[in-house]
Amino acid sequence: MTSPHSPVPSSRGAGLTVHDLTVRYGSTTAAANVSLDVAPAETVAVIGPSGCGKSSTLRAVAGLAPVAEGRITLAGRDITALAAARRNIGLVPQNYAVFPHMSVAGNIGYGLRARRTPEPLRRERVRAMLDLTRLEELADRRPDQLSGGQRQRVALARALAIEPDVLLLDEPLAALDPQLRGGLRRELAAMLSATECATLIVTHDQHEALSLGSRIAILRDGHLVQFDTPQVLWNDPADAFVADFLANALLLDVHRNHDHVLALDGRWRIPLGQLAVRPTGHGVSRLLLRRDSFTVTDTADEAALEAEVTHSEFAGDSVQLTVRAAGTTMSLRVAPDARIGRTVGLSVAGGAATLLSPTA
Numbered sequence: 001m002t003s004p005h006s007p008v009p010s011s012r013g014a015g016l017t018v019h020d021l022t023v024r025y026g027s028t029t030a031a032a033n034v035s036l037d038v039a040p041a042e043t044v045a046v047i048g049p050s051g052c053g054k055s056s057t058l059r060a061v062a063g064l065a066p067v068a069e070g071r072i073t074l075a076g077r078d079i080t081a082l083a084a085a086r087r088n089i090g091l092v093p094q095n096y097a098v099f100p101h102m103s104v105a106g107n108i109g110y111g112l113r114a115r116r117t118p119e120p121l122r123r124e125r126v127r128a129m130l131d132l133t134r135l136e137e138l139a140d141r142r143p144d145q146l147s148g149g150q151r152q153r154v155a156l157a158r159a160l161a162i163e164p165d166v167l168l169l170d171e172p173l174a175a176l177d178p179q180l181r182g183g184l185r186r187e188l189a190a191m192l193s194a195t196e197c198a199t200l201i202v203t204h205d206q207h208e209a210l211s212l213g214s215r216i217a218i219l220r221d222g223h224l225v226q227f228d229t230p231q232v233l234w235n236d237p238a239d240a241f242v243a244d245f246l247a248n249a250l251l252l253d254v255h256r257n258h259d260h261v262l263a264l265d266g267r268w269r270i271p272l273g274q275l276a277v278r279p280t281g282h283g284v285s286r287l288l289l290r291r292d293s294f295t296v297t298d299t300a301d302e303a304a305l306e307a308e309v310t311h312s313e314f315a316g317d318s319v320q321l322t323v324r325a326a327g328t329t330m331s332l333r334v335a336p337d338a339r340i341g342r343t344v345g346l347s348v349a350g351g352a353a354t355l356l357s358p359t360a
């Protein structure tokens with residue numbers, strides 16, 4: 001599968017490894033000691049809030065951001081100091097810029113022409129990419145005659161045409177209408193699985209990360225917080241930040257006490273019967289509560305947590321609530337017909353909360 005005109009000899013066998021990567025711009029540390037890897041044919045998603053260092057990590061792999069410390073290997077060789085143009089990488093930047101004056105086919109063949117790939121091979125490769133991205137009918141159009149989704153497919157086809165050792169996608173769906181994103185996410189997943197190219201995809205969208213990544217790296221303030229499968233991140237988040245950002249959940253420290261657990265400094269007493277109890281731990285455990293597992297009950301209910309409502313927003317199928325209880329702010333989703341006053345009683349639907357083993 002290696003292109004005969006790759007600028008560096010490559011065996012696509014070894015995928016990508018990023019080892020202890022630190023990226024600095026002057027006094028700003030954008031990424032600090034980030035380590036992750038992408039196996040051949042695997043898609044890894046990098047997620048985190050704005051400014052957490054996602055793009056910097058991706059751009060360092062592409063050779064476009066300054067590596068202060070650490071090591072990057074691709075297809076079995078150290079590329080840390082290699083010039084961007086000499087890395088066999090397919091990059092689709094955030095705005096997936098395509099050349100406006102070139103046809104779709106011209107855009108897709110651009111990297112191959114730059115590498116002086118012979119004409120017959122180039123044509124064959126462009127045709128394969130048009131086929132992969134379902135753009136055959138549009139091969140002669142210019143980008144301004146395409147929809148946003150079609151332009152995105154052109155950018156993807158162009159990046160893949162050179163048979164990169166790794167494909168880097170920076171927020172590939174961010175510029176598209178929210179209504180289009182679901183369909184395009186599924187299309188993208190199908191195309192990535194058909195190409196079998198190692199892929200690193202940056203996103204701030206939880207659904208994109210969970211559905212596209214076979215593993216997810218979650219960053220916060222430049223640090224890697226957890227790197228694991230979507231299932232592990234969803235069911236056993238490393239901390240309250242991962243629970244909140246990716247797993248749609250709250251993670252509270254609780255103390256077990258006979259037939260109940262005490263949360264929020266002992267101010268919320270939850271009967272064990274309400275929990276789906278997993279590994280038992282002595283002392284402090286962690287309680288995972290999905291945002292939508294709460295019901296609003298009478299504040300007089302003994303097992304209910306009394307909370308002050310600071311914000312409520314009707315969202316059709318639910319009401320988004322921000323509440324404060326025992327000095328902690330929590331965002332929840334409750335039934336649309338819930339009776340919401342200035343204070344509410346909150347309880348957890350039976351079996352909807354899970355006790356996790358204590359943090360190591």
Ligand SMILES: Nc1ncnc2c1ncn2[C@@H]1O[C@H](COP(=O)(O)OP(=O)(O)OP(=O)(O)O)[C@@H](O)[C@H]1O
Binds near residue numbers: 028029049050054
């Ligand atoms: N060229 C640059 N010069 C100086 N600082 C930069 C540069 N690029 C990024 N930064 C800073 O590095 C930090 C990480 O930025 P980065 O773009 O990697 O984050 P991000 O997670 O991709 O954010 P977003 O989701 O908003 O794109 C931020 O504090 C940002 O301001």
